[in-house]
Amino acid sequence: MSRRVAARAHSMLEAMSASFAIAVDIGGTKVEAALVDENGAVLAGSRHRAPTGPERSAEELAASVRSALGGVLALIGPDTAVSPERIAGVGIGAAGPVNLVDSRVSPLNMPVWDDYPLSALVADTVHPVVPGVPVTLRLDGLCITLAEHWVGAASGHDNVMGMIVSTGVGGGLILGGRTVPGPTGNAGHIGHVEIGGHEDACPCGGSGCLEAVASGPRTVAWANAEGWVGGTGEELAAAVAAGDPIALRAVARSGRAIGRAIASAASLVDLDIVAIGGGFSHVSPLLFEHARAAVAERATFGYVTRVQVVPSALSGEGPLIGAAALIHRAEMVD
Amino acid sequence: MSRRVAARAHSMLEAMSASFAIAVDIGGTKVEAALVDENGAVLAGSRHRAPTGPERSAEELAASVRSALGGVLALIGPDTAVSPERIAGVGIGAAGPVNLVDSRVSPLNMPVWDDYPLSALVADTVHPVVPGVPVTLRLDGLCITLAEHWVGAASGHDNVMGMIVSTGVGGGLILGGRTVPGPTGNAGHIGHVEIGGHEDACPCGGSGCLEAVASGPRTVAWANAEGWVGGTGEELAAAVAAGDPIALRAVARSGRAIGRAIASAASLVDLDIVAIGGGFSHVSPLLFEHARAAVAERATFGYVTRVQVVPSALSGEGPLIGAAALIHRAEMVD
Numbered sequence: 079m080s081r082r083v084a085a086r087a088h089s090m091l092e093a094m095s096a097s098f099a100i101a102v103d104i105g106g107t108k109v110e111a112a113l114v115d116e117n118g119a120v121l122a123g124s125r126h127r128a129p130t131g132p133e134r135s136a137e138e139l140a141a142s143v144r145s146a147l148g149g150v151l152a153l154i155g156p157d158t159a160v161s162p163e164r165i166a167g168v169g170i171g172a173a174g175p176v177n178l179v180d181s182r183v184s185p186l187n188m189p190v191w192d193d194y195p196l197s198a199l200v201a202d203t204v205h206p207v208v209p210g211v212p213v214t215l216r217l218d219g220l221c222i223t224l225a226e227h228w229v230g231a232a233s234g235h236d237n238v239m240g241m242i243v244s245t246g247v248g249g250g251l252i253l254g255g256r257t258v259p260g261p262t263g264n265a266g267h268i269g270h271v272e273i274g275g276h277e278d279a280c281p282c283g284g285s286g287c288l289e290a291v292a293s294g295p296r297t298v299a300w301a302n303a304e305g306w307v308g309g310t311g312e313e314l315a316a317a318v319a320a321g322d323p324i325a326l327r328a329v330a331r332s333g334r335a336i337g338r339a340i341a342s343a344a345s346l347v348d349l350d351i352v353a354i355g356g357g358f359s360h361v362s363p364l365l366f367e368h369a370r371a372a373v374a375e376r377a378t379f380g381y382v383t384r385v386q387v388v389p390s391a392l393s394g395e396g397p398l399i400g401a402a403a404l405i406h407r408a409e410m411v412d
Numbered sequence: 413m414s415r416r417v418a419a420r421a422h423s424m425l426e427a428m429s430a431s432f433a434i435a436v437d438i439g440g441t442k443v444e445a446a447l448v449d450e451n452g453a454v455l456a457g458s459r460h461r462a463p464t465g466p467e468r469s470a471e472e473l474a475a476s477v478r479s480a481l482g483g484v485l486a487l488i489g490p491d492t493a494v495s496p497e498r499i500a501g502v503g504i505g506a507a508g509p510v511n512l513v514d515s516r517v518s519p520l521n522m523p524v525w526d527d528y529p530l531s532a533l534v535a536d537t538v539h540p541v542v543p544g545v546p547v548t549l550r551l552d553g554l555c556i557t558l559a560e561h562w563v564g565a566a567s568g569h570d571n572v573m574g575m576i577v578s579t580g581v582g583g584g585l586i587l588g589g590r591t592v593p594g595p596t597g598n599a600g601h602i603g604h605v606e607i608g609g610h611e612d613a614c615p616c617g618g619s620g621c622l623e624a625v626a627s628g629p630r631t632v633a634w635a636n637a638e639g640w641v642g643g644t645g646e647e648l649a650a651a652v653a654a655g656d657p658i659a660l661r662a663v664a665r666s667g668r669a670i671g672r673a674i675a676s677a678a679s680l681v682d683l684d685i686v687a688i689g690g691g692f693s694h695v696s697p698l699l700f701e702h703a704r705a706a707v708a709e710r711a712t713f714g715y716v717t718r719v720q721v722v723p724s725a726l727s728g729e730g731p732l733i734g735a736a737a738l739i740h741r742a743e744m745v746d
Binding site: 175186236237251253254258259260261262263264265266267268269270271272273274275276277281282283284285286287338339341342343345346347348349350375376377378379380381382412 | 509520570571585587588592593594595596597598599600601602603604605606607608609610611615616617618619620621672673675676677679680681682683684709710711712713714715716746
């Protein structure tokens with residue numbers, strides 16, 4: 079193949095898909111990496127993962143990040159389908175707390191990483207293959223919110239809270255069409271907004287926080303204390319579907335708590351829509367009904383009751399898509 | 413005086429103070445207007461007020477606005493100290509809720525003004541004297557926050573919550589160095605963030621809101637219910653100073669509630685500093701100590717416990733200075 083033909087083939091490929099982001103999502107059980115195109119689609123075959131978790135050393139965690147990234151980087155090169163010029167940057171969504179002042183992370187569930195220079199690790203791994211591209215790190219909750227805004231349930235709205243209700247409760251904020259990272263990068267942590275009437279002790283040191291009331295494990299624990307026999311969110315979901323009265327009350331209690339936290343947040347920042355995902359958000363549609371009913375009680379303030387509360391429209395690729403949005407939608411990322 | 417001398421005197425005046433904002437503050441008992449210069453100083457003799465309140469008709473309220481503005485406008489003219497060219501614009505701080513979508517107000521304590529076109533009223537009053545200047549309306553809590561940021565206790569910080577603790581509890585937000593009005597203009601309403609462990613009924617329709625727990629009247633009512641005999645915040649302040657045990661507990665309860673709301677807000681939006689003013693904030697320095705102690709309990713999250721909680725550094729001119737900041741600091745006003 080002459081050089082001229084090769085150049086023509088390359089620009090046809092570029093026209094097919096002008097650029098990709100390398101997306102990285104680092105959580106308490108695994109790290110994932112993938113290539114995500116400008117439309118928010120994960121490139122087939124590009125998704126790689128490696129284990130994380132509190133039992134691993136700092137160097138083992140770093141090795142997992144390099145391993146997941148390595149799978150992606152193997153796809154990139156002058157002789158492969160994705161040339162380095164087509165990589166627009168690297169977006170990282172990380173479990174928090176984060177420290178955006180110097181791009182470090184201190185994830186609660188990986189305590190050996192205490193102010194760990196994650197962006198530097200990722201840059202050092204990527205730049206030998208793709209020189210000089212930007213590396214942007216944000217809290218995972220913010221990335222999820224960007225994904226909901228880009229390709230999910232919050233599309234078309236300028237004032238969005240994304241929420242994850244799972245083992246913990248996290249989230250992120252987009253206000254006035256721009257992300258709100260906060261000066262340290264930890265804004266959006268709806269799980270530590272308190273709920274009136276609750277005083278459950280929270281690992282944060284406070285009490286009555288949403289996470290301490292309405293996370294999956296806390297909801298199961300409350301149901302257990304009321305006499306329900308079962309151990310998982312899935313079992314609780316089945317019990318709700320079967321009409322178990324304790325399970326129904328457990329979902330009502332957590333759903334109302336979620337709604338009350340949303341009402342507090344909407345009072346404080348004036349939201350259009352809240353998109354809720356995470357494993358425990360699927361326990362029952364009743365969770366959403368109770369949340370909406372709690373919001374509706376704030377009848378004096380139309381700017382609060384107007385907020386829509388909807389399920390996430392993201393698949394399991396959401397965190398990666400959100401990390402990619404840090405690059406592909408950089409114009410709205412503060 | 414020849415025209416030439418007059419022109420020279422005029423430019424000397426302009427050099428002395430290049431421009432003023434007409435500042436308007438509309439609250440539940442009065443409307444005030446004044447001229448405020450580029451340094452945040454109220455021009456001596458320019459402050460005028462007129463009564464408002466729930467007993468007045470919509471037209472009487474409008475007449476009060478015109479009256480307060482009239483006092484200011486009388487100072488402006490080609491033959492007076494302040495020529496129309498020196499007026500940069502009109503800033504209005506209004507009791508809420510507001511409706512920034514079309515610049516209207518529906519103050520809770522002036523129910524006859526239901527979606528009232530306040531900006532149009534002010535523009536129609538000002539423009540015959542000062543043609544064409546911009547008129548900017550925002551929630552009073554946001555204006556207070558701008559004033560704290562400009563000339564008050566939050567100077568030099570980019571992530572600020574201003575709070576007013578008085579008959580009600582209100583506030584405003586500056587995040588990333590820009591105001592956060594929210595799409596309807598009502599963002600910053602910290603008074604309707606819930607407090608764990610409290611279920612006091614709130615006029616908003618919710619329960620456990622900060623305003624329902626820690627406003628001046630609610631604190632006094634709680635102390636009364638505990639057996640304290642007294643009727644005002646001032647009397648409560650005296651009782652605290654004298655060491656009355658019920659008064660001390662009342663201030664501890666409200667101070668802790670304020671701190672817990674701040675911790676929720678800091679979790680959600682990642683704040684540098686919170687400046688608290690309003691009549692009841694002066695009840696005792698212990699109010700601040702209890703608030704800070706409650707924030708400090710969130711020990712897991714350094715980004716929450718780092719928030720400074722300080723008294724307002726504004727005088728009674730704060731609301732007017734904040735309204736003027738809508739014009740003089742327009743570059744940070746969203």
